[in-house]
Amino acid sequence: MKEDSKKISTEYLALLGGIIFSVGLLILDSLGALFFLRSGISFVMDPVAYHGSYVGSEVKGYFETIGRLNEFRREYSELSMKVYEQEVASAFYSTLKEENEALKKQIALGDAEQKYVLAKVLSPRENNLMRINKGKDEGIAIGDVVVLGNMYIGLVVEVDEKGSLVRLPSNRGSSLEAIVIEGDIESVRNMDGVTILTKGVVEGAPDGIKIENMSMNASLKNGDTVVLNDTRVGEYLVLGNLVGLSENPAATSRTGYVSPIFDYDRLMTVFVIIKS
Amino acid sequence: MLILNIFLTILGLFALVYLESMFLSLLGISLSLIIFFFLFRKVDLKIFSIISFIVFLVFDVVYKLPLGSNILILSIPLLLYLLISMFVSLESSLVAFLIKTVIFWVYYIVLLTLPNLFVVGRLGALTWDEVLRALLSAFLTNLGVFILDYILAGFRRRGNSSQIRLK
Numbered sequence A: 001m002k003e004d005s006k007k008i009s010t011e012y013l014a015l016l017g018g019i020i021f022s023v024g025l026l027i028l029d030s031l032g033a034l035f036f037l038r039s040g041i042s043f044v045m046d047p048v049a050y051h052g053s054y055v056g057s058e059v060k061g062y063f064e065t066i067g068r069l070n071e072f073r074r075e076y077s078e079l080s081m082k083v084y085e086q087e088v089a090s091a092f093y094s095t096l097k098e099e100n101e102a103l104k105k106q107i108a109l110g111d112a113e114q115k116y117v118l119a120k121v122l123s124p125r126e127n128n129l130m131r132i133n134k135g136k137d138e139g140i141a142i143g144d145v146v147v148l149g150n151m152y153i154g155l156v157v158e159v160d161e162k163g164s165l166v167r168l169p170s171n172r173g174s175s176l177e178a179i180v181i182e183g184d185i186e187s188v189r190n191m192d193g194v195t196i197l198t199k200g201v202v203e204g205a206p207d208g209i210k211i212e213n214m215s216m217n218a219s220l221k222n223g224d225t226v227v228l229n230d231t232r233v234g235e236y237l238v239l240g241n242l243v244g245l246s247e248n249p250a251a252t253s254r255t256g257y258v259s260p261i262f263d264y265d266r267l268m269t270v271f272v273i274i275k276s
Numbered sequence B: 001m002l003i004l005n006i007f008l009t010i011l012g013l014f015a016l017v018y019l020e021s022m023f024l025s026l027l028g029i030s031l032s033l034i035i036f037f038f039l040f041r042k043v044d045l046k047i048f049s050i051i052s053f054i055v056f057l058v059f060d061v062v063y064k065l066p067l068g069s070n071i072l073i074l075s076i077p078l079l080l081y082l083l084i085s086m087f088v089s090l091e092s093s094l095v096a097f098l099i100k101t102v103i104f105w106v107y108y109i110v111l112l113t114l115p116n117l118f119v120v121g122r123l124g125a126l127t128w129d130e131v132l133r134a135l136l137s138a139f140l141t142n143l144g145v146f147i148l149d150y151i152l153a154g155f156r157r158r159g160n161s162s163q164i165r166l167k
Helices: A002-031 A035-067 A069-109 A185-189 B002-026 B031-039 B045-062 B069-087 B094-120 B128-161
Strands: A115-120 A129-132 A145-148 A151-159 A164-167 A175-181 A196-205 A208-214 A225-230 A234-243 A254-260 A269-274
Touching (some): A002 B045, A002 B069, A035 A069, A035 B045, A069 A115, A069 A145, A129 A151, A145 A234, A175 A208, A196 A225, B031 B045, B031 B069, B045 B069, B069 B094
Parallel strands (some): A151 A234
Antiparallel strands (some): A115 A269, A145 A151, A145 A269, A151 A164, A175 A196, A196 A208, A208 A254, A225 A234, A234 A254
């Protein structure tokens, strides 16, 4: 018991000594008398303490990140939604831009005297048939021609109130009369200045759009423009360029293929010529 | 042996400064406080006091406080500890754990307010958030002391088991 009380009183004494010592240090430090001690310890210990503090902050940052995982997940979902919304807005803008360009093309290259119905392509090409979103309600009928500017796309083969089915020139059921000319799409608009090289028949084939019955004597070359000139579709609608021209001297006529102006899979806006 | 002890003490001081800064940033707890209360009454008071003075002097410099601040701040919970230990045993019970937590809580609150008095001449303002954080730090500190005590007790038990008892 006596030993314990002695021990406790020693502790009190040590505490009292510590307080007196620290008060003395405080006074001396406020007077600047311990500057040498402070700068010496600071020089050695500050980098150690700084690095320890840095490591602690970094580890804390990782823990905080784990702790806020739910918040980050929610933020991620919100951002994903925003990205989707932006994508939708961007897609809408792209559609408008494409429609605008199609209209420009139609105004620049189309026949101003004819009546057109603007239609959107609904489905991707299947069996070389294309579905559009306009039908009887807009006055479209079987046999109407689908174009973009002065470029031929297809012929309406089926129609209902709200949509139509268009047969593309690559369809095996398609057979149209054509001419091959020297020059580009622009020159087709005023047919007076261009040279007609030969006539031919354009047919859909499994390996593309085939052109047959071309004159052996015509000076044809790959890249010449193929223009439709058929009573069923009208005069001077550009189809594409001549490619894969046959070179058989024993044949009575020449054949080749037509590379279409458009990639039919990428078409979005088309125009249907309405028979008035 | 003495040289080795001094060398180890200096090395330990560096490690303590490093770990103290790390734990203060990471968990907001003072490792030196844990070690201080863990070693209190377990090692020779003279050596303990000298090393404590040096350690807390270094912390004063590292945390840009007037020299002696940390010792003064620590003397408040230590005084409380000594006073309470006269009436209640603070060795190992739930009450002791709670009392120690309160003592550490006082330390952390004093640590938030008193340095301001030494530096700018008035006590620092406290928010409820800081008070609650101080309570959490106090709990963790006490847990740290408890774990160290438990580990030491384990060592002691293991030490005894190897001894041959004679009845």
